[in-house]
Amino acid sequence: xxxxxxxxxxxxxxxxxxxxxxxxxxxxxxxxxxxxxxxxxxxxxxxxxxxxxxxxxxxxxxxxxxxxxxxxxxxxxxxxxxxxxxxxxxxxxxxxxxxxxxxxxxxxxxxxxxxxxxxxxxxxxxxxxxxxxxx
Ligand code: THU
Numbered sequence: 001x002x003x004x005x006x007x008x009x010x011x012x013x014x015x016x017x018x019x020x021x022x023x024x025x026x027x028x029x030x031x032x033x034x035x036x037x038x039x040x041x042x043x044x045x046x047x048x049x050x051x052x053x054x055x056x057x058x059x060x061x062x063x064x065x066x067x068x069x070x071x072x073x074x075x076x077x078x079x080x081x082x083x084x085x086x087x088x089x090x091x092x093x094x095x096x097x098x099x100x101x102x103x104x105x106x107x108x109x110x111x112x113x114x115x116x117x118x119x120x121x122x123x124x125x126x127x128x129x130x131x132x133x134x135x
Pocket of ligand 1 (some may be wrong): 025029046047055056057059088089090
């Protein structure tokens with residue numbers, strides 16, 4: 001865990017994390033860095049498996065690292081993926097972002113092309129715990 005205040009620093013952390021991607025099947029490397037409400041930063045990279053369906057996206061690796069260290073409120077995530085234009089997060093990762101309150105998503109290429117979206121733009125009608133029956 002580290003502490004990085006700016007968007008640029010978060011994107012740099014995601015770019016560094018991409019270096020650890022284990023993506024021998026797709027050869028599509030992704031790194032992510034998520035900042036918690038308390039300012040902590042956790043990184044992740046995609047991790048594939050010969051049994052393809054077991055692969056993990058970089059975003060969920062970073063988010064679940066934060067959550068498994070006790071964080072429940074996340075604010076912003078940066079994602080750096082291979083390619084010449086920024087790749088948007090998959091639907092499953094958007095749902096996991098919604099669970100932990102991510103509000104902003106920064107997507108970037110390794111050469112620094114960047115786009116910023118709100119999670120509300122990417123997932124306008126999330127399924128959230130308030131729809132579940134009371135305990
Ligand atoms: N991948 C991510 O890490 N994040 C995404 O949002 C989309 C896809 C990974 C999963 C897999 O290892 C590779 O990219 C190709 O789908």
